[in-house]
Amino acid sequence: MAEDYVELIAELIETRGEARPVEIAERLGVKPPTVTKNISRLKTAGLVRREPYRAIFLTDAGQDLAETCRRRHRIVVAFLLSLGIDEETAERDAEGIEHHVSETTLEAFEKALKPHRRYK
């Protein structure tokens, strides 16, 4: 859960300027109360900083995790695309796969990708 949230929060901050529960709920396909509860868990875990009714920010730890997740996501998507899979499927499958890929496998994906230069 944490990974999906910090990844999305980082993206929202980048593209929208800030991350709001209502946006997160829409993007993750859950209801706002679920987001509120999960954000407070992330806060307890030291991944986000925030005051009630305000926008959500990532702590340093949160940013690190987000960066790790986004790198994995990028690599997995690029790899699937390099196999000829369509973008929508690649995105959808990567979402599920990225949480289960070891560093070893990720490196193998990168290596298999290198000659193509279709990512980054």
Next chain:
Amino acid sequence: MAEDYVELIAELIETRGEARPVEIAERLGVKPPTVTKNISRLKTAGLVRREPYRAIFLTDAGQDLAETCRRRHRIVVAFLLSLGIDEETAERDAEGIEHHVSETTLEAFEKALKPHRRYK
């Protein structure tokens, strides 16, 4: 959960002659009471047939699901191996990945694999 269970039950029946909770617990890394509870859920779901204190059998639906899962598992493992990943990592990662791979991606894996002929 159901997929992991039926997959393992099918394998145990094949290699051991029968599937017992204690074996399942060991293989999945959970405790026996957890297995009892989950088996009864699988029974409710129509995937297994069984009487208390007896071995576990798959219904037709359970066998179909097991077959589907095992095919996916085989393909994913073979594909990871074909990338040069070691067996242990391939097995471990496949365990997580297989539940998130669409048929489209699975076919892409098979296709990428064909020239190697290292599976089946």
Next chain:
DNA sequence: TTCTGAAATTAGACATGGCTAATTTATCTA
């Protein structure tokens, strides 16, 4: 500056999947 509508939160319920401790059942052996 007040009020209204959207966003967020709280409260409380539910399903899933895990655990420990205690009990029951089945089986094998003495």
Next chain:
DNA sequence: TAGATAAATTAGCCATGTCTAATTTCAGAA
């Protein structure tokens, strides 16, 4: 055949992640 032991089950607890209904807060428009 009677006990002992290993397997299985039951009871009851916990954490996670979801929901709906009700309430609170905030911010912009009248």
